[in-house]
Amino acid sequence: xxxxxxxxxxxxxxxxxxxxxxxxxxxxxxxxxxxxxxxxxxxxxxxxxxxxxxxxxxxxxxxxxxxxxxxxxxxxxxxxxxxxxxxxxxxxxxxxxxxxxxxxxxxxxxxxxxxxxxxxxxxxxxxxxxxxxxxxxxxxxxxxxxxxxxxxxxxxxxxxxxxxxxxxxxxxxxxxxxx
Amino acid sequence: xxxxxxxxxxxxxxxxxxxxxxxxxxxxxxxxxxxxxxxxxxxxxxxxxxxxxxxxxxxxxxxxxxxxxxxxxxxxxxxxxxxxxxxxxxxxxxxxxxxxxxxxxxxxxxxxxxxxxxxxxxxxxxxxxxxxxxxxxxxxxxxxxxxxxxxxxxxxxxxxxxxxxxxxxxxxxxxxxxxxx
Numbered sequence: 001x002x003x004x005x006x007x008x009x010x011x012x013x014x015x016x017x018x019x020x021x022x023x024x025x026x027x028x029x030x031x032x033x034x035x036x037x038x039x040x041x042x043x044x045x046x047x048x049x050x051x052x053x054x055x056x057x058x059x060x061x062x063x064x065x066x067x068x069x070x071x072x073x074x075x076x077x078x079x080x081x082x083x084x085x086x087x088x089x090x091x092x093x094x095x096x097x098x099x100x101x102x103x104x105x106x107x108x109x110x111x112x113x114x115x116x117x118x119x120x121x122x123x124x125x126x127x128x129x130x131x132x133x134x135x136x137x138x139x140x141x142x143x144x145x146x147x148x149x150x151x152x153x154x155x156x157x158x159x160x161x162x163x164x165x166x167x168x169x170x171x172x173x174x175x176x177x178x179x
Numbered sequence: 180x181x182x183x184x185x186x187x188x189x190x191x192x193x194x195x196x197x198x199x200x201x202x203x204x205x206x207x208x209x210x211x212x213x214x215x216x217x218x219x220x221x222x223x224x225x226x227x228x229x230x231x232x233x234x235x236x237x238x239x240x241x242x243x244x245x246x247x248x249x250x251x252x253x254x255x256x257x258x259x260x261x262x263x264x265x266x267x268x269x270x271x272x273x274x275x276x277x278x279x280x281x282x283x284x285x286x287x288x289x290x291x292x293x294x295x296x297x298x299x300x301x302x303x304x305x306x307x308x309x310x311x312x313x314x315x316x317x318x319x320x321x322x323x324x325x326x327x328x329x330x331x332x333x334x335x336x337x338x339x340x341x342x343x344x345x346x347x348x349x350x351x352x353x354x355x356x357x358x359x360x
Contacts (some may be wrong), residue, residue, distance in 0.1 A: 080241050103254075103261045130331070133254035178262070 001074040002173055003027070003165070005035040008074025008085035008110070013164035015146045016073040019161075022153055023071060023109075026161045036063045058090045064092060068172035069105040070134075071164065074125055076110065076118030076135075081125050083166045089125075093132040102133035105171035108140045108165045111150065116145045117142030136174075139167035156160065180270070187275055190227060191304055193282035195314050196224035197234075202352045204236055205264075211335070217343075218243040218252075225352055229301070231270035232282060238264055256331040263289045268297075278302065279300030282318065288327040295320050304356065312356035317348045 002028060007019040018036070020057055024033040040069045041056035043049070053061075061095045074085055093099050112118040119142040141160045143149055186278050201212075222240035226233050238260040252259035253260040270284035283299040302315035324330075324346045333341040 096247060102250075128255040130254065131251055133250060135255045174262070 001030065001169055002032045002034065002066065003132045003168060004063050004070045005033060006070060006072045006085070006088075007035065007039070008072065008082045009124075010040050010084060011051040014075075015060055015113070015150055016075055019073045019109060019111045019143065020152065022157070023161045023165060026158060027163055028165075028169070031165075032089070034067070038063075039084055039088055039097065042084070042088045042091060045087055050094060052114060053091070058099050060088055060092055062166070063125070064100040064104060067104070068176060069107070070101070071168065071170035072106060072108050072110075072125060072129075074108070074118065074121055075112055078123030079120050081121045085125070086128065087126055089132065096133075097130060101129065103175065104134050105137055105168050107137045107168050109143070109161075109164060111143040111146035113145065113147055115144045117144035120127045121162065133151065137164070137167045137171055139164045158165075181240075187277055187301065189275060190273065190301065192229070192315060193312075193354075193359075195207050195227040196243060196357055197223065198313075198353045199223065202350070204234075204348075204350045206263050206346050208346045211341060212339050212343075213253050216243075220251050225350075225354065227354055228318070231273055232284070232316075232318075233267075235267045238266060240264040251331075255294040255331050256285065259328075260291055268295070270297075275301065280316070280318070286320075286322065287328075288322075288331060291327045293322075293326055308353075314354040314356070316350070319347065320353070321345055321347050 005023065007014055007017040007020055009016045011098050020035055034076055038056045038059045042060065043054050071161050074081060078168040092101050106129050108122045108129070122140060129136045143157065199289055203219055204223045205217060207215045207217045210216035219242050220236045220240045221242050222236050222237035238317050239253065241249060241251065241258065243249055266286070266288045268286050270282050272283045274281040278298040278300050280301055284295060284296045284297065285292050287318055290310045297318050297320040299316060299318035304312040304314045307313050317332065325344050335341060
């Protein structure tokens with residue numbers, strides 16, 4: 001099994017990238033975790049260029065297609081999902097009938113320095129993924145006060161991550177068995 | 180009115196198979212609270228015989244007027260066609276008073292099986308151009324889609340939700356009597 005991590009933040013030292021790294025440390029045996037690093041290079045979505053997608057878009061699509069499940073960790077910008085992430089998902093949603101996210105188990109988590117952890121962005125991301133046709137798992141969480149929580153991850157956080165990973169793997173197992 | 184006819188107490192004997200060209204399986208649901216939105220399925224199979232009425236519908240054949248909506252309907256938010264490619268109905272009891280039908284049975288949708296009560300009418304049989312016997316059934320029931328895990332919705336700005344929970348299922352079926360082997 002392979003899980004693809006996507007961070008919705010570009011900056012170095014991103015707490016959402018840290019959250020993905022922490023998730024990578026909670027994996028059962030036999031599960032691989034790779035982080036997609038191409039977000040910065042995805043051009044603005046433009047239907048005029050759909051037939052000739054950029055290398056970054058092709059990379060996103062192939063990475064998602066190759067993964068059994070996707071774990072998105074995103075911050076919240078101005079009450080919603082970062083534009084860069086939304087743009088990448090818009091590319092990923094095409095072509096609509098056969099996009100690589102269709103049926104793919106996806107979990108959404110995220111972190112913020114504030115109290116609520118970016119919950120609006122996470123709900124928004126789940127909504128987007130659902131409309132794209134992904135299988136959005138119920139498991140997920142919004143980590144508030146993230147710099148402190150990530151500096152010394154406690155058992156509660158590790159358990160939350162473990163539950164998300166297990167949920168993704170369970171859905172991916174059902175899907176691969178049916179394939 | 181005014182014609183002499185026998186009182187119908189049962190469906191005609193024999194095995195009757197649906198003629199899909201002359202049949203429809205459709206649904207309607209409230210949209211934006213105010214209007215009925217309709218859609219249907221293009222691929223289905225229905226059999227009527229001594230065991231009752233049985234039907235299956237291919238979820239992937241769902242038909243609405245907007246392709247993006249079709250794709251959303253197929254996704255896990257709605258029918259989840261990947262894991263639940265068919266919905267099905269199997270009757271338990273069929274009551275007939277004249278041409279009025281009351282059918283109790285089980286509807287399986289998105290992997291959830293629940294009892295449903297169907298009302299309808301039966302017509303015929305009549306003999307067609309090719310000599311085959313044709314039977315008509317018009318069937319209708321109302322289900323709560325959320326009871327089957329079709330929960331997606333979107334809140335409206337001033338209250339309420341974009342899509343109703345009650346969904347009317349409506350089938351108009353022309354069935355052909357199978358020739359005995």
